[in-house]
Amino acid sequence: MRRRRFLQTALGSAVAGQTQISSGSTALPPDVAKGLVPIESITVIYDGRSSAEAAAAQELAKFLGQMARKAPRLVDESKEAAPAKHDRLFQVGRTTAVQAMIAAGTLTDPAGKDPEAYQVRSVSWQGNRSMVLLGGSGIATLYAVYHYLENLCGCGFFADGDHVPKRRLVPADGTEIVTQPRFKERMLMNLTLYWYSVPWWEWEDWQQYIDWGLKNRYNILSLWDTPGEDQAWHRAWKKLGVEVAESSYSGPPFGIFAPIKYQVQPPLPAAWREGQSELNRKIIEYARARGMRTLVPAIPGIVPPEFCSHYPDARTFQISWADLPKQNYIHPSDPMYARAGEAFLEEYLSLYGTDHLYWLENYLECDVQGPDELQREVRREIAGANFKVIDRMDPKGVGILSSWTFLFRPAIWTATLIREHLGRVPADRVRVLDQWAEQFPVYRQMEYFFGRPWYFGVVHSFGGNTNLHGDMPLVERQFKEVASDPRADRCVGFSPTEETILHNYFYYQFLAKLAWNPAEVDLKSFTRQYATTRYDNAGSPSMQGALEELRQSIYRSDDLALPLRAQPLYWHRPRPEENFHIAQRAAYIPHLRRALERALEAKQALAASPLYLHDLNDIARQYLTELFNAHLLMLNEAHSALDGAAFEKEAAKVTQILEEIEKLLSLDDYYWLSPRIKKGQRLPGALPDTDRRTRDIFTLWAGVIRDYACRDFYEVVRGYYKPRVTIYIQELRERMRLGQRLLYNSSDLDAKYDALEKRWVKEGFPLLETPAKPAQVIGRVEEVLRTYASGLKT
DSSP: OOOOSHHHHTSOOOEETTEEEOSSOOOOOGGGSSSEEEGGGEEEEEOTTSHHHHHHHHHHHHHHHHHHTSOOEEEETTTSOOOSSOSEEEEESSOHHHHHHHHHTSSOOGGGTOTTOEEEEEEEETTEEEEEEEESSHHHHHHHHHHIIIIITOOEEETTEEEEOOOSEEEOSSOEEEEOOSSSEEEEOOHHHHHHTOTTOOHHHHHHHHHHHHHTTOOEEOOTTOTTHHHHHHHHHHHTTOOOOTTTBOOTTGGGSGGGSBSSSOOOOHHHHHHHHHHHHHHHHHHHHTTOEEOBOOOOOBOOTTHHHHOTTSOEEEEEOTTSOOEEEEOTTSHHHHHHHHHHHHHHHHHHOOOSEEEEOOOTTOEEESOHHHHHHHHHHHHHHHHHHHHHHOTTOEEEEEOHHHHHSTTTSOHHHHHHHHHTSOGGGEEEEETTTTTSOHHHHTHHHHTOOEEEEEOOOOTTOOSSOOBHHHHHHHHHHHHHOGGGTTEEEEEEOOSSOSOOHHHHHHHHHHHHOGGGOOHHHHHHHHHHHHHHHHHHHHHHHHHHHHHTTTTBOOOTTSGGGGSOGGGSOOOSSOOTHHHHGGGHHHHHHHHHHHHHTTHHHHTTOHHHHHHHHHHHHHHHHHHHHHHHHHHHHHHHTTOHHHHHHHHHHHHHHHHHHHHHHHTOGGGOSHHHHHHHHHSTTOOTTHHHHHHHHTTTHHHHSTTTTOOOOHHHIIIIIHHHHHHHHHHHHHHHHTTOOOOTTOHHHHHHHHHHHHHHHHHOOOOOOSOOOGGGHHHHHHHHHHHTTTGGGO
16 A cells, blocks of 8 residues: 655655655635645644544644645644744634634534534634634544645545645635535445455554545444454353364455354464454554544354354354355354354453444345245344344444345345344344445335435445446436435435455545535536646646546446456456457547546656556556457457457457556556565464465455456466466467367366466465566556557557
């Protein structure tokens, strides 16, 4: 996640960590261009007894200091008095002066509207001029600070880094902003991210992710299948007399998901378990100190292999997932389920505390082994049994229940069973997460969940959908419909439920704006603001043009219902009959080319911007991907026609395009697997084969879901995808030499694929040590446009 540091010296840009300091200045919005004050004249006042407000004040001072290269004065009034003489005060949170303003009626407390409402307002008070940044709660004061920095100062806060413009003067007069959320609960993180994005994260990565969430006004961090869960369960089983061997647990990163917690690529060392527990504690404490709440994991009922010999009379059944070993579960009606659940919650809460939010179990994608009667029985009762345990341990507890299983097992989850399932939990203390509402809205089928509180979820990306994609007009329309639909008045929350993160930044920034209040944003104005806050004033016009081209193509495609539709075909085993939807995407190629041309107009202004270089790489690879897909289909057509000349022409193009993609990936360590492996190897208790496990999760996935987590990593393209394409071309060439066509189910071809894939996962590759050269992406993209000047006609 760390951005390239070469820019600090090689390009002379003031880049620190992931923060980009622009060499130019961003033009202020016309309505705030008046009333500017020098940053060095500002004194930031706060009350340090509130950890969230202290964080807000410190963030304000930090970013203002980065703008001017000289920080404002920062005063904690709980420790020292505000200065008698000053030029301009920035009052952050409930300072003594702000509380007096509220008491006098000069300010209205935003808490009266909503705990997360906030205001940014210029105020004259007792002869002094102040800028007040105040929220109805501590976290809302943080939002106020970030709102000021983004909307009035031109800062940008993105998952791949911050953009901070160079500025000596900032607005202090004539400002009055008041806002509150439409969706009061906005939740980040989910269990699949642990597999496909974060298994080897260090603390700094988690900190950056939480900070990005706060900057974009998320207030809940979901720790469903948390890094610290294993430690709590280990203690719970020990308390119940069950000593679970390290060799019984699934090894990292696989065992984070309850249905495969045991016996998948063991072991799970105690040192790993303890290290992850300490990391989990740090995550929770950091988020909680800023007002963000966290979720406690569900109580699934799964038991370790050692359980049955200790409790032979407990009623158990088996569950399976993805053809992995079947696991034993306690029946939710058996007293042992509650006993084990209470033991777990006692340990978890003693380790990490609680914010009174809890996941509820309903088996998600799992197959229950047994007759239909058992299927219905355990699915009907599990969430209710889980909630009863929560209620006994925490009477203030609120449950979150996913609707994913209703989509995944529709034949089992009849409308009647869903009603009975929901009827087992109290309506006022459980939220239903409609996890894939942007594509398959369960709330419409289930009468808006029968009046229960619920969340609108957006999947957008499965394990490997990291290429540029997403229907932005669709999500805008859906959010606004839900926000204005009187039948959806119980829609109290939003959660992006993507399975992988740190991609498609344009899309996810827009989601965050919609999640706060859809009435305050539209796609056109958002595009303008995004271009300004990400690329600064000098690069904004050209990059806005590039974004418009993306909006007219890849960001208006309804592509996730058919996951392969949007993906590069080289991410999967090539076949003679490829997905016919790919052919439709050839229409995107001219848009992507124009997007690159517009982006290159800003190359001089943005040559030192890591955000720009990153985006240029992403757009270029998407352009090449669409060319690759189109030419692979042409290759298949030539093979089908036994046209040798056309086949060789297309084979050369397919190979050349894939080599261009590899070159682009080689320039930027953001697209390297090696840094992720190194991080994993540094974690406490890391297994000796951490590198193999990392290769496995992105390719063969323990032999059960091959290429599900596929993506553009340089080492994977070079050593896994490209050789597989070469095998395919060679196989087709050999069949054509014999006057034959390749059948789809060629066992010979599959055997060759198998050998390559298993060898790559087992043997691996030397970890990259050479410095990245992301600045070279500009020249590389210019060469790509020259080489493919006519698009598909080249």
